[in-house]
Amino acid sequence: MIAHMVSDVPQEKGREPGDAALQRPWRKAVELSSVLASANEFLATRGFERVPWLAIALGSGISLWFFLGQPWQWGATIALAMLCAASAHYCWREKQGREYLSVAITGIGIAIAMGVALIWARSELVGADPLSRPAVVTIDGRVLGREDQPALDRTRLTLAYRDADGGAPRKVRVNVPTSAMLDDIEDGARISLRARLIPPSPPLLPGSYNFARTAWFSGLAATGSLIGEIELVEASPPDRWNLSQLQRALSQHVRHQLDGAPGAIAATFASGDRSAIGAGDEVAMRDAGLTHLLSISGLHVSAVMAAAYLLLIRLLSLWPWLALRVRLPLVATGIAAGAGVGYTLLTGAQVPTVRSCAAALLVLGAMALGREPLSLRIVAVAAVCVMLLWPETVVGPSFQMSFAAVVAIVALHRSVPVQRFMAPREEGVIRRSGRRITMLLITGLVIEIALMPIVLLHFHRAGIYGAIANVFAIPLVTFVSMPLIAAALLFDIFGLGAPFWWLAGRSLDLLLAIAHFTAEQPGAVRLMPQMGAMTFALFLVGGLWLALWQGRVRLYGLVPAAAGTIALLATPTPDLLITSDGRQVGIVGEGDRLLLLRDSKSAFLRDNLLEMAGTEGEPLPLDRWPGARCSREFCTVTLRRGERDWHLLLARGRTLVAERALAAACARSDIVIADRWLPRSCKPRWIKADRRLLSRTGGLTIDLKTGTVTTVAQSQGAHGWWPQSRR
Template identity: 30%
Template structure:
């Protein structure tokens, strides 16, 4: 106990930044457990935390700190559970085809580049309102153009809807969970024209802001046509519907996609420019500079500008998180405190996690806070150790600042990006060095100028000023993305890897003393686990219509087209994102029309699609250990082998088969998810 007290004493003044870490551990535990905690369990947990917290007041300081940590973990767990219940909404439980009516609340694009509408006030044929999803998302295919959708309109269509799908493989990205927290109860598509049923309806300030945002986006793209206009609309209003797939891929491959997302960089550049403009503008007026707190006035003005930017950009999670971080620092300026410290970042993280605990599991939260913590820690260390570059020439200082910032942020976020997106851009530092200064010095100031001039109709001046800079950024992205070896790919890690990486990184940054180096052991362990993470030898999608078998040359999929989302997700998770047609041409199993025979060790597996081929595969059940079909199987025909049919697959979700020596181990997506509200 004495040794523990000494350790805790050395951390005095540095304990607060651990608060969001401990809260996050509790949130992470909630999303990891396999069953939903009951209300009684949560109430008991809170009561125990309260009692223990009160009793701890009489304990030694070291024990108080330990108890406070446990209380924060319990609070994080309870907070996440409470949030999951607050956002609960009806979810479609079957496949629906028929008339769909709803009010447009958002317009964006799907991965296939189709226009996509998010509808609320949904009406479905012969479905009671209590069972109707509060929101649905519909992609527009087929012949459209009879009507131009706009936010606020009530539209009708004939659509195919289905419940949000589960992970495409056990442990894969959980779209059901994401849809649950967004309130989306069904997704689908229509091939019939979308028709206007009622014109714009009143929907409160939120819908009015969304309409304003999309109107601004249209105006920006009218003045700046092409990719430059789409980029400008994305960074000013958050509307990416004009961005084409090729440009997005170039930005991702060059590690410049973060310039498109309205997040910490944009909010920091905008508020920083407004803060500097107001502060130094007032300094030029002696009567004001000598009497007024110009620094605080600048901070207040920047705070208002950030709030306006948050509203006009759509208020998505990334922008909301960026605003919380920036406003925390600006409020520190108003309170005469140092703005950029780990305590300020910790406070911002606490607020962000309290508002939306589910964001902890997403790449946006992880990457933005990883980059911010790394930048604050590294530049704070440089300041504290008097590692100053103030004697360098101005241009060299600027270049060093951009290069160091890009390198630090890139190193901090690279493992997270690789884990979530399975790719590593090798020339991202180069692309950022030549693009970020242009973004900060030209694009964002020009955007502020356009906003200031908008009321008098001269906004085109600011937009035209930013156009050459945006064209430069897009050309850099295109050039860097197509350099030889610009991008490499990596397989998905096991679930324990990112938590170990995060805890090791945070320990190195936050812990005081020689034990700081222990964080490196956690990072090393994460690397070993990642390297040893196996990929499934066989994957089956949740309808049984697609399989993928691992071979020496990569995964062999059973279709050259169709079920493309599952196929591409498997290949990306393998670290081998080739075209589906190429993966189909590999040699991993025998194929005869719509039947496939897979041989793993001494185990034979039949896979068949369609009624005739499926029935024949089931009839031949005795010749194989397992049969996978995408039809409903008669229970009486399943003797002699294990049959995975449409019904059982819908219960279990996607399947994965692993070879462990001579033993084959099956794993299901539903077992990995557990019995959670979003997976019922």
């Protein structure tokens, strides 16, 4: 009957009954199976590499734990990820046309769940509850670490002791003036002292550096400073293999051979000790985009391993008997690996150095096995190793910057246009050198572009001319300064290192000249306000898509990157910056200078406020601004934003005032800010940011045009380092 009814329908001449659906595809519902088949075909034909994507999924799980604030959300994320993995595995594992998709969803789901569980367990195992309040305590404990900081005229001691009240073990960090420091205090010594301790500070403002989180994963309960003198109760046990003492001795030896700033930088390259670098040189290196040269990382470890490998392979090849019987690359690789591990241990074995050493060892292993030495798979394996050991580093700038730079370099050199440009050909020395210099400049530019979102997220500033400075600075350090320092140390054994030290000093003078010249150029540094998490996620997705895919499909990564750029440029600068204690208030938008409630001597506080305001130059105290009326106790300010005036009342002093007068002043104000508890009779028209509110929210930023209030507490949740999570 159905066939008969169809046959009775009038047909257009020359058209079959099914042609209408073919001519009008928008009327045909898209089947889920066709979408899945297309996704599977995409993965099968676009060079899908599993290891890098699994590393990204593991890092995404770790990042989700930091982003999500509550334990039930962490558990739900693990359950949902495992459910997706199990569903993909059991439903699609035997279906034709979905093999790649099944493997991808299964692996990514397991990796995300593993990432959340890994960082959750890490937090519970190593996290240390901070001190509840500032206190003066007597410490009788062991020295876990000693860090000399001659540039700051102090020594930083990490101590372990038991609390006198409850007997709970604590790990604290105490700053000791150089004049009060005893030479006999080394790792393992038992000392007695009095110190003023304070809990690790949470972010000063939304988006600022979170020292409380860093201290939590370091096991630090408090930091403080010495009161009085130190008593040595028990000397450290003799230890011939004390790497900390060896590191300090090497640093002192280098600084003795080279005076001033070159000696401080040479000590950094030789031992990883950057504590003697002056503040001016550090700022110049940072603004010139050369700070990475001062952190012992991939560049330095790779240079040491490469030098050891090339030197050994040349020397061993001079012995014909050995060259005919042993695979020299294997021997040279093993010794170079040992040199890299030794250099890593000597320079303090910090997380960035260990990460770089692990990646370099994988490269050496690939070379020894005859595999491609530089690939995204090797980078991903190194990243997974670091995340398994230190998952908390995923949200830190060191991890993000180092791996972003390496991924950018590998992806750039894997691209077809670059491979064609760098392919060997018959040409003269000048043309060949020109191509290499051009490629070096392009590589530096790509690295700067890749690192800029990370730098803006964490430091709210970015160097504009860093790519050009690195073109000259990286070859100078890699091929001149570090080999000269190594030769000087070697010839110091025979007392003949002076000429090499002189040459090394001149090369480091040139490095500092490049840094200062670059940093002093107009527009060398660009300050930006806080970058939102979603904006950074757009840059991250776009960058990873560009790096991990091949062919034209990788260009789709430009879409989220462009959206992130637009979102970043559209991010408004907050009008008010209120610190977590309420003692400092920054006002933005009244001229080119940042207005501060109090004239602070703290460089850390001033720099944080300037970065969050996106403003350069010296801040102006509010009582010197013509638009403010200030007394000893309060300042009143009227700000014009949008279509209305905002009236602010800001507390300055600690003297008690009449409650009735305060209540009347509050009633005339839209916003009241104070570093103390205000009575309930103080009722402004909008916000009362006193000690009661700020103790719950932490620092605040306020955008008056949109009425948006952003707090530190919004990004902390129930994580252990946030004080409110323990109340």
